[in-house]
Amino acid sequence: MLATSFFGSIKMKFIIEKTLATGGRLGIISQANRQGNVTLETPMCTLFTKGGSAPHLSIDMLRRVAHVPEVAVMSLGALADHHETVAEFGKGLREFTAMSNPVIFTTLHDASAAISPGKNDNSGVAVWGKGGKIKLDTSLFMKIQESFCPDWFQAMSDGDTDVSCGNKRLVKSVDRTLDFLDEIVEAKNKSEVLSKSSLIGVIEGGFSETQRKRSAAETVARPVDGFLIEGFEKGNRDVDLFSLPDFTKILSFTLEHLPTDKPRIMETVWSPLQVIKAFKLGVDVFSSAYPHILTEKGLALVSDYSLPPLSQPAKLELQTANAKNEETNGLYIDLHNSRYSEDFGSILPGCSCYACTNFTRAYIHHLLKTKELLAFVLLTIHNFHQYFEFFQHLRLSLKSDRLNELEDYLSQQLNSGLDR
Numbered sequence: 001m002l003a004t005s006f007f008g009s010i011k012m013k014f015i016i017e018k019t020l021a022t023g024g025r026l027g028i029i030s031q032a033n034r035q036g037n038v039t040l041e042t043p044m045c046t047l048f049t050k051g052g053s054a055p056h057l058s059i060d061m062l063r064r065v066a067h068v069p070e071v072a073v074m075s076l077g078a079l080a081d082h083h084e085t086v087a088e089f090g091k092g093l094r095e096f097t098a099m100s101n102p103v104i105f106t107t108l109h110d111a112s113a114a115i116s117p118g119k120n121d122n123s124g125v126a127v128w129g130k131g132g133k134i135k136l137d138t139s140l141f142m143k144i145q146e147s148f149c150p151d152w153f154q155a156m157s158d159g160d161t162d163v164s165c166g167n168k169r170l171v172k173s174v175d176r177t178l179d180f181l182d183e184i185v186e187a188k189n190k191s192e193v194l195s196k197s198s199l200i201g202v203i204e205g206g207f208s209e210t211q212r213k214r215s216a217a218e219t220v221a222r223p224v225d226g227f228l229i230e231g232f233e234k235g236n237r238d239v240d241l242f243s244l245p246d247f248t249k250i251l252s253f254t255l256e257h258l259p260t261d262k263p264r265i266m267e268t269v270w271s272p273l274q275v276i277k278a279f280k281l282g283v284d285v286f287s288s289a290y291p292h293i294l295t296e297k298g299l300a301l302v303s304d305y306s307l308p309p310l311s312q313p314a315k316l317e318l319q320t321a322n323a324k325n326e327e328t329n330g331l332y333i334d335l336h337n338s339r340y341s342e343d344f345g346s347i348l349p350g351c352s353c354y355a356c357t358n359f360t361r362a363y364i365h366h367l368l369k370t371k372e373l374l375a376f377v378l379l380t381i382h383n384f385h386q387y388f389e390f391f392q393h394l395r396l397s398l399k400s401d402r403l404n405e406l407e408d409y410l411s412q413q414l415n416s417g418l419d420r
């Protein structure tokens with residue numbers, strides 16, 4: 001029996017402005033925060049954080065980045081240890097971390113870090129922080145959420161599954177996640193603090209259509225405000241999900257079993273081309289863990305997302321005279337490479353970010369060689385700027401019916417391995 005909340009609440013709403021034949025939606029999330037005064041456009045990405053702040057960036061440096069997402073994702077793994085301090089502080093996680101993002105979204109796991117498998121059971125799930133493993137049961141989980149006071153929070157879930165899992169394991173993953181959800185809904189209904197927070201239900205079921213359908217139907221029947229889809233890769237973050245047989249089919253099937261009036265979130269779809277594929281099937285909200293992962297490897301995004309005006313020839317044709325470069329995949333470059341040691345151009349000519357307008361490839365190459373932390377500061381600024389800009393262009397391409405053109409243009413850049 002599902003009780004309705006005793007406390008009145010502002011409900012997050014998802015309004016669709018346009019739907020593609022493939023299932024993708026151009027949408028608006030209104031009343032997105034606890035105060036009900038934030039509106040977000042989808043498709044969108046969230047701001048990836050490490051321990052409650054943008055990786056490598058002070059709050060002042062983050063202000064130098066354009067189009068910073070309004071939703072900041074903070075994983076419990078990094079922060080659960082501090083919940084008593086945050087509770088004592090008494091003003092929730094946003095004030096505690098001094099982040100200016102109006103929407104704070106707590107998730108279980110750091111989207112950039114691999115997760116050790118086999119640590120969940122019927123009593124709870126394991127998350128990882130600096131101090132190691134933390135085991136959460138629903139009671140501790142809700143205590144933490146009450147002290148953090150997030151605008152959105154992911155329900156506790158057992159997403160420790162992948163393509164190798166048999167039916168028995170998948171049934172267990174779906175059952176556990178639903179049992180956790182029931183306990184969370186019951187506790188949330190009794191919590192005045194969390195009455196204005198949006199609860200994100202989690203869809204499991206690995207690569208089984210039967211279990212995905214069951215997980216979707218049962219989660220939809222509970223009072224959740226959005227959906228997070230996981231359970232495809234057992235926390236192994238180096239997988240391109242679209243390269244796995246049947247992934248596209250299963251994701252599409254899962255999305256068809258979710259209602260259209262609530263946002264769908266995926267944290268493990270990363271590169272711009274993967275984002276476009278998942279968006280086309282109906283995913284609305286993505287993580288910005290990808291630019292962070294590139295930064296940690298010394299890689300810089302150099303893709304061009306801006307479509308030329310319809311009257312001009314495609315930009316790529318104008319550039320194909322450039323030599324082939326085997327160290328790039330056409331979408332990013334590796335600034336560790338000695339070929340940049342005397343390259344006094346910016347990371348990406350034309351990029352308006354703070355790193356590109358003030359520093360050269362040669363200088364960042366030198367910083368990487370000498371292991372100076374400034375290299376990661378500058379790369380974070382550039383990669384975030386480019387990734388956030390991609391979402392701007394993605395929405396523009398949808399509004400002007402040019403999504404396929406953008407996808408083709410990015411595929412050509414990926415395949416060309418252009419020298420940049």
Ligand SMILES: [Zn+2]
Pocket residue numbers: 347348351352353354355356357381382385
């Ligand atoms: Zn830049």
